[in-house]
Amino acid sequence: MAPIAVASTTTSEFFTNLKTSIVSPQPNTLHDVIAQAVDSCPSHELGFITSSAHDSSIQTKTFSAFNQYVRNLARAMLEWGKPTGSIVVVYLTEHEDNMAAVWACLLAGYVPCLQPALSAQQAHKEGHVAHIKNLFGSAIWLTNELGAEQISTISGLEVHLLSELKGSAETFNVSADWVGYEAKADDEAILFLTSGSTGFSKAVVHTHRTIIAACRAKGKSYGLTSESRVLNWVGFDHVAGSLEMHITPLLYGASQLHVHASAILADPLRLLRLIDEKSIELSFAPNFLLSKLTRDLEKRTDLFGTFDLSSIKRINSGGEAVVSKTAKAFAATMKQLSKNPSAVSFDISPGFGMTETCAGCIYHPVDVLTNEPTHEFLDLGRPIDGCEMRVVDPADGSTLRPDGESGELQVRGPMVFVRYYNNAEATSSSFVEGGCGRIKDTVIVHGVSYGIPELETHLQTVEGVTHSFLGAAPYRAPGQETEGFIIFYSPTFDLDGADASSKLFATHRALRDICVKMITLPPQFIVPIPVNQMEKTTLGKLSRARLISLFKQGQLAKHIARSEELLSEARGATFVAPSTKTEKALSKIYAGIFNLAESEMSASDNFFELGGTSIDVIRLKREGEAHFDLPEIPTIQVLKHPVISSLANYVDSLLSKDGKTEEYDPIVPLQLTGNKTPIFFVHPGVGEVLIFVNLAKYFQNERPFYALRARGFEPGHPFFTSMDEMVSCYAAAVKRTQATGPYAIAGYSYGGVVAFEVAKRLEAMGEEVKFVGLINIPPHIADRMHEIDWTGGMLNLSYFLGLVSKHDANDLAPALRPMTRKEQLEVVWKLSPPDRLVELQLTPEKLDHWVDIAGSLIECGKDYNPSGSVSATDVFYAIPLRGSKSDWLNNQLKPWSGFSRGEPSYTDVPGQHYTLMDFDHVPQFQKIFRGRLEARGL
Template identity: 70%
Template sequence: MHPRTLNDVLLQSVERWPDHELSFVSSTAPNSSIQSKTFTEFNHNARCLARALAEWQKPFGSIVVVYFSEHEDNMVAVWACIIAGLVPCLQPALSAQQSHKEGHVAHIRNLFSSTVWLTNESGAEQLQSIEGLEIHLMSTLRQSALAFDNVAPNWIARASKPDDDAILFLTSGSTGFSKVAVHTHRTILSACYAKGANYGLTSRSQILNWVGFDHAAGAVEMHVAPLLFGSSQLHVHASVILSDVAQFLRLIDEKSVDVSFAPNFLLAKLARDLERRTDLVGRFDLSSLRRMNSGGEAVVSKTAQTFVEVLKKLSYNPERVSFITSAGFGMTETCAGCIYGAINLAFQEPKYEFLELGEPIPGCEMRVVNPEDGMTPRQDGESGELQVRGPMVFVRYYNNPEATASSFVDGGWYRTGDMGIIENGSMRLSGRIKDTVIVHGVSYGIPELETHLQTVQGVTHSFLAAAPYRAAGQETEGFVVFYAPTFDLQNDDDAPAKLTETHRALKDIAVRMITLPPQSIVPVPMSEMEKTTLGKLSRSRLLSQFIQGGLAGHVKRADDLLSKARKTTFVEPSTDDERALASLYAGIFSMDSREVSANDNFFELGGTSIDVIRLKRECEMRLGVSEIPIIQILTHPVVSDLAAYIAGLHSTDDGHTHEYDPIIPLQLTGSKTSIFFVHPGVGEVLIFVNLAKYFQNERPFYAFRARGFESGHPFFASMDEMVSCYAAAMKRTQPHGPYAIAGYSYGGVVAFEVAKRLESQGDEVKFVGLVNIPPHISDRMHEIDWTGGMLNLAYFLGLITKGDADRLHPQLKERAREEQLSVVWEMAPPGRLAELQLTPEKLDHWVAIAGSLIECGKDYTPSGDVAALDVFFAIPLRGSKDDWLNKQLKAWGQFSRDSPQYIDVPGQHYTLMDHEHVSQFQKVFRSRLEARGL
């Protein structure tokens, strides 16, 4: 008999496949070790917890908000709720911005009339400031469950029916606060049967999942569906793979994985990062992989092809790497994927720039209709609104009948909000009519973006619209902004300057809110921006005009005015070095060299930390200079300044030593209070380049760089010497407060001491930000020997993985220093060494600098206090995040006159400011600056 409820699914899995396994790799697992439980063991744990949940005596069908970051915690909590007759609602990571978090939690509380939360200590910490919640800890529940160890393997509190509510999923909330999609046992099982048939799941299948369990794809597509068919599963915290992409291949090899999932932006990251890992060529057996699902955003065909090519290169039997890449379409409302394409890119060429989405899973239907009436079918090959229906579609939005009613049309068709084309039975997306833009798989609300863009001076109120748009060859979705300017583009003499300022402000807001500037900003006369009878601008009409060239005249007029404005400040490069640099800048930023001014700033043009390394290398080759220290590019980012520095190199004696200045200005525009950031334990500041970009035109951004990188500069001999040097430099740069200072890792204690020094001199320090560092570091400093310091640096620079560092330390610590460096040097990817322009001698010197900072910290004992502290915490190098926060970081409470704020940020210790996480970190960091009145 086929299971008819989720309870039946779990019972069937134990009865038919008792020894099959659910395996997990947590964010804190040492060396990414795998922890496994048989279906029998997992079922016992879930039923013990369920029996303990029953002691709460909640009415059948009561809602429990389940809030964890690890797969196993979420999974066992969801099953325990279902067995106990409760309805779990999966809560994704809460916003670190206090106002948004409080608003969201209040919304959920009001929606459910009351809110019961099941979480861990870290989750409870985030919720402690919000009143009216009933919070239960998993640790307490596990303790209570010990009393029910003899629970029957089929115990349930009450039998469920197929149409009972089973699991609630929060929608993205991108257009306001989240809606809650209600899925019953019937809708979830309908989806699972159909998905299993589509994927070809069997009891011999092995699934690898690294999508969060709070997402329908992670919970239903990659767990319940495989469980229904008896497939073993491996669930990995995303941070494990993002911090070391080689783990993805290791796990496929080790577990003989045949089905996995990765959205387009992660396929791109995997391909990009793995392509550089020449040390991994021929290392893995990937022949088991037969299907790679992808969803969340359109899959770029070229990206998917590159991914397949890279996997072939890294496999030791490339001829056996042959798998289906399956781009899928689905939503929370459809239990994730409901339409899938299938193509073997090892043998087939895709037809279009994006992979086709193909056909619906069994039981699901799709159609494309006129978006204006939502009913009239489009002809084959014509674009229209995509609608779906079938037994896997959700039944309603919880306590929101209006949203439910507006989401369906006659016949039970669900309006997806996406535009599609169906041709010969195969579907592909052609755009979206929803109020969201998806950047690297994350949905951002267009109405919220428009609200902030409306505040820009130069924009006519209520005459601005933003529309999602993806240009040819673009890796992720972008957007276009249309607006009616308050000034006359034809007759206003100041139009060029006003347009430049308006567009600059629009770009700044967009970058801060959704991490990307608009692909195009189009000023349109108010008379041509028609509104509906409800007073709304039609985004779809404006976008259609833009794509079809109907707004080309306005685009050209804006380009002409912006070019005219630029010419008023344009300075023609006048020396050979300036002209050469202008050419190099143009090459990096895809500009015409004639467009590069002598006063252009490398970072204001968009330069990243990787671009800095590229510019250094190309300058040395093009201009015949043996060595341009990165620090000089950082301190001379303007074409003319860098040219003058390079010219000086030709006339300077080899023995000349430049005076040491610890402060590196990474961004100088903006009128708000400057931020000063202290380097981590490696002493360098390149890690801050990408972060500084987000503060352009808002506030200057300075970074402290350790002494000793340049020839003739001695290392710091003590913490006091370093603090004195930095405090004096800070006062020279900004003579008067209020001050804002932060420090990353090791730099946090330095920032704290600098803030203390400034306060002792009578200055006001309104913000002290400490990023993932406890106050007591001396024990840790004593633990780090030369080998450990060298391996930490190598990992930080991307020369080895975290697993390599942990494995090598006991093997190398007894060897000679030169031999240790040689081992790491041989393991490092040649491309990465070339990017950094490292030599063994430079690496050795860098290790010495890091070692000097360790020596400064060995005798450090924190004392005194400052007015206030903001402590940002991520996944630590060792141990759990909860222990890191509660046993280490909260010790900062002794050193702040006001209670410190503890702010959770995404990523791990070494990755929280990398490309993947810096966009989210800057939002959280900015919110704390603003909360402190800066």
């Protein structure tokens, strides 16, 4: 592999560019790594942007200052009186806190174990913490106030707060080379927890020797020097964040900037600004994020030629395979956004590694714009120095596979972990003769690893599946951006039986539902294989590798064809041929959206049951308007008429111009299948409910999902004028839809207080309300409502709709306020991505009217003062619009406890206030939310 050239760069206000270079660093322990960095580059800096930062302000510490800080922390740790080698579970959120805690543990002679975010599901969280306590034989946790709150229900833990440790450390001023313990190369250094996707987490033991071997080889591969500048936004609890993007650059004296992921995801332009302003040379982004950044940035034609991106030389990409076309699109977009496209030349370097190999251990940097990729995915190249790999037959774990054939990957080298902590059985099963580690049974979806054995356990419970004759295997179809999977199983019924079609339909539907709810995606294929034709190994197991091989070779084609024939037969039993001209036209549009044959479309097909998303709704609306030459098919009518025949009737009424103004009904049914208690979701402060479409699909065949939409969008419908009027309207609508309880109602943001009031109203009617979900909203909103003027409301709405970035929404307000309303709209309109305006079919007049709707809801909330109580509340909290998450929870959200007669729950959910329902976060949110519904007995 050719060495990576690192261009020289100019001095920036953040990085001090020292003309020094560390040649062939040879430390033996991590203690040596930090000491060497301080001696060689004392003025180089570690920079941090936190999750609560509203701008690009960077908190910095020089290597020298950081060294002093963590040694004082380490000295303060000794006051705990714990013996050398004690394990400390580090459970923190921000990069700087995690980093400081890990180094303090190392220097004090303790072994840090990095704990990722705990599950929001109480039972799983408590089970995990109990497992960790048992695994380590003790339970020392170092966390913040929010983390302490999360584990407060679990007894027997020794919890130390970082804030208190910092306070104690201020009383010490140890020497710059002080250590509480002189480490040895083969001492345990850091423990990393596996994902726990195949059960409870295992603790991977890495020594000083394994970590340094990995980091030395990585840095050589990256071409790092002490003049390099690294930007990281991978969580520190992940090996890629801590070892690959911190200890590796520290080993070479490189300056580092660590950004909380939420800061980039909320505003992708921040990544470009930081590369520009801080002359960043190396960063990291997995394939799905390269894809997201491209989607978000390639539409910003107004920003083409804006940034200096000449410094970036390499972007590592791991977690899943890198799609060649995604890499090319990203690189091309970076050039378009650059002030000087000819100066932009960087490698995208796909990599592979595991927690057990200290993250990446094989890379292949390539400039995809000058070297045309030869395969669908970017090649991985050759392993780093000292690492060896081989591909073997999974049946025996030792026979080498010929080039080009798939098999089991085995890895060995000095960077491979030494063992799983206190788990000899797992350690033994992970190694074969020769010191090679074996692959795990997982499928990786958008960079998140899910355990196949756990999935299979749940799938085995489906009626129609022969016990022990089901296997799920990872599979990536050509052109697919992320990994998927196939289910192979033997049905309990005869595939040639009289009722085979209905039984197969029910079985496959149940298998899909479980997959969507557990790992957020349906299987790409479900292949039923008669039990007498399903081969097992001599150990009585299904060979996933063989099943995938047979599938790729086409040897399962007859089973797939029979399945499709039976499913078509089942579908035909309820098939209604489109009869009118309008039904036939809509059938063609539906078929195009869902990539189905037009002949397969039934007039009774439901848009959402076919898998329609919020983006698909907009597409259906636009294509329908174009085909029927209508000025507008209101989005709400698409939502209210998802069935082809129903939507056709509505379109016919528009075409005949006899469509009268419909009576306002706040209820929008987004999903009507399933027998469990329905859920009602109240709109956020913008009044619209399209945001719930992607959430509703996860409740298919489980429970109906209704959304409540504000009044005022349709002509002739006046705005609400008071909270009482709104609540009365919504409570009556809920009762019309579901005559009797128990009820489940939730509200997102502003909708949370409305949901609370509707629940109170239903209880006052004598009804039982078993679930009240309050999503990222405090009970006291009046002060906040008074703070929002028309300008603020317009910017909030514009950010919510994706018209402006969070950065722009925060910065524009002072400049806009002196302008007229029309002038303010013109500014926002010019900043808005043209494609997004077309996608939403907005006009300046529609945006203006929408701001008025949102403003009417703000007015309703200005006099709101919560009172009374409901049976119980479930509060879900994400990163707030401003301030820290801890303050948001403890000072803003906890007061809900005063309005709940039963024990309230407070559940952490991923994302930020405006992003927790988007495509990136809703898969995890639905799992958490459904868990709380079930916990309330619904």
